[in-house]
Amino acid sequence: MQSCLAYLALALTTVSAEDLCTPCYAGKEYRYPDEQVCKDFDPRVNGMFQTDYDCRDIQLEAYQKGCCPAPPQDHCDYCADGTPYNPDLKVPSGQFVGGESCFDYKYANSAHIALFNDGTCDDTFLRRSGQYCGCPGQVQECWLCPDQLPPGKPGKADQWITGSNCRGIEFLFSLLTKDECTSFPLDIGADLAIFCGCGGLNQEEIEEQQETFQCELCRNGGFMVNPGLTYTDGSGFSKTCQQADDFAKEVIKTPYGCNNPRYFGDARAACCSNGSGASPQLDKGSLVLATAVAAVVGLV
Helix, strand or coil: CHHHHHHHHHHHHHHHHHHECCCCHHHCCCCCCCCHHHHCCCHHHCCCECCCHHHHHHHHHHHHCCCCCCCCCCCCCCCCCCCCCCCCCEECCCCCCCCEEHHHHHCCHHHHCECCCCCCHHHEHHHHHHHHHCCCCCCCCCCCCCCCCCCCCCCCEECCCCCEEHHHHHHHHHCCCHHHHHHHHHHHCECHHHHCCCCCCCHHHHHHHHHHCCCCCCCCCCCECCCCCECCCCCCCCCEHHHHHHHHHHCECCHHHHHCHHHHHHHHHHHECCCCCCCCCCCHHHHHHHHHHHHHHCCC
16 A cells, blocks of 8 residues: 555656746846846746646746746647638738738737737737637727728838847737727827838828927037937948937937837937936836836837
8 A cells, every 4th residue: 555655756756846837937047137127937836737727828928027048838829719710811910011811920929919918818928819820700890090001111120129030010900999099109208100201101190299299319508529420330220320310300209219229229329428317217117118118019
């Protein structure tokens, strides 16, 4: 009897070692093990198994927070109702001029990033892309351009807000709901349709808005020292001080966008005679939203 109990205990121990949920998919190590945001995932997986749906949601969130190197595979899918997707259709993700197959995009790490809310499949780029892959009831509700046509400058690169080219920005807008489509430009404080050369723009409305508010790169008595200076560090798109100033004047539409140090902090420090120009403090909630959005779009 005792030998049977010992064998059972050994078997349970072996199963537990193989099947207990780990914060990172497939037992991978944290990318940043000393960060508290990553450590906080450890107690959340206690008592769970790898096959538990909630375990996979936690692993997805841990990836989305930047703690883990990869998301759980085959956890999220395109169609909200469980309908099989069409693997041969194309997702215009912005990474390739002609898009990529729904099959390939399904297994892209970037497809598992959440647009606004981490921790579930519902808000991932993958699920929101279901309209492109044959999912019933999932339709496009938002367009970058007012005329609903592709932008005139698809390869133009935005270094300041999204870290993406206009193909990627167009893809992002196509994934927004109708309500998000209205609020998103206000949240980021910019009109990216102007930047990307869209058709259907209301020029009279644009001019009226510029009379009300126009952003300047160098403010509070500062001036641009060297317009032709390439101030970027090479980790993203290369941009000059003049390009940053043009973007500020033409694309930024709100004081929030103009004062955002994540958009223009490096440019002002390198390009303006008075450095940052003593920008007002941003509210924490708005900065977190803008940072999250940029991190997401930079992957597409």
